[in-house]
Amino acid sequence: MSSDPIHSSSAGRPPPQSTIRRDLAWVCAVTVLAAVLGAAFDLSEKAYRFTRGMERFQLDELPGTLLVLSIGLAWFAWRRYREARRDLGYRRMLEEQAEQLLADNRRLANQALQAQEMERRHMARELHDELGQYLNAISLDAARIRDLSGEREPEIHRVSLGLIQSASHVYREIGGMIRRLRPIGLDEFGLPSALEHCVDGWRERLPEASFSVTIEGDFSGLSDALTITLYRLVQEGLTNVSKFARRSRVELFMVRAPREAHNAEAGERGKGGAPTPIDEIVVTMADDGPGTDLTKPRAGLGLIGMRERVEALGGEFHVASKPQGGFLFCARVPAHAGLAEPVN
Structure with missing residues (x-):
């Protein structure tokens, strides 16, 4: 790595x-x-x-x-x-x-991550199609009982109201689980829109923090594994902000652009030893929060999971932080990562 x-x-x-x-x-x-x-x-x-x-x-x-x-x-x-x-x-x-x-x-x-995301997608679909419909039906039946009971049966009226509230609460919780399992709008509207929707949700949860989002480049044609990895990186970064830097300024920058590779292997592949252009995606998230001492062991597995996701796709993951100096992570991933290799 x-x-x-x-x-x-x-x-x-x-x-x-x-x-x-x-x-x-x-x-x-x-x-x-x-x-x-x-x-x-x-x-x-x-x-x-x-x-x-x-x-x-x-x-x-x-x-x-x-x-x-x-x-x-x-x-x-x-x-x-x-x-x-x-x-x-x-x-x-x-x-x-x-x-x-x-x-x-x-x-x-990479195959393990793809299998995990496929299972999450299947579970999200099942939660939405099965439990969501039944909860909606329970809520409608309870509302019907409430309307029929009226003032004649106060106890039935009270129970039906409690049932409606419980069904609504479970429905909201299932909606949150579905969003965590499979990002809303990722398949329909693409990665940039899904990330903006994700950041908007955190704006509501963290009113004391400020968020700046910059997304440049064309993010169509990416593999599902890479799209999910980029989304999970931002999602995990925002989760860390909510835990350790709730009042900070957060800057998210994501760009897709070619980069010239100057290493020896790329030079051998390039014609006449010339640098070979590599289409890559760079994701950077920085905050001016309290930061952390990276030399000390951390109890959480968030950074480890982020690094494993990026390196499984052949990318690089770097972290920079110090006490009272904010926190920054940068991930570089080839844009073709996760796609099938062309057959010569």
Whole structure:
């Protein structure tokens, strides 16, 4: 992320062919230079005359010994080079396996989120279609009993009024559950309208807070998983505001725009190593409330859930806060996240 994919560093990569040729050219040049200097100054003859006088110490055998040593060192260097190549290949294999496991983990997390949202959608539909209709029927029957009883049966009249009030209360609670399970208007009116409706609801609940909403870009064509994730991010952020910053100024900014990717992997994919444009969505929410110390453990799971949702879609999630310094979170998610990969 960032639970992010593991990329091999430049230090772990094999040297390019141009570097190998350059080093080999240097070795050849130094060898030729040594041969020229040896011929110019008769180094071999001088060494022979020097060692000939010390034959009792067997120094005349030194050139052969040095030759064997040099061959041995060359063999030793070649063995180490082969081992380094094997280690590098093994490391690359492990990194590829780690990347594959991370991709599988993200895919499974994305599927889990989709299954969760499908179950929530089904439950919201069942609550609305089944319980909602029955509660409405109970309320109508109770109202009929109330009208028929009138002043003749005060006790029946009182019970019918209580039944109407109970049915209305349960109906409102079910409506709240449906809104939490599946955002109202998300499928019909789109993400921007659903977010504005959500913020309007919090404006009523938090009259002492002020809200500023800025949404830019085209949010059509997004996957259902990404749409739900963006909505849940804002929803969780507003919930945190209601818990810790009820009198703060809240600024919500969401934009969809292309961004040039300058990392090594994107550069390899781009033509000629040029940066590859990535269509992404950025969500930022900030408040000027009391803030928090991020170095201390937190009891809630809200931030963890937000991070897991974003990273399951291949995005990045960052948080910044300090005591009396407000709170900010920023999420970056690829706009194509959750969509089916094109088949080549």
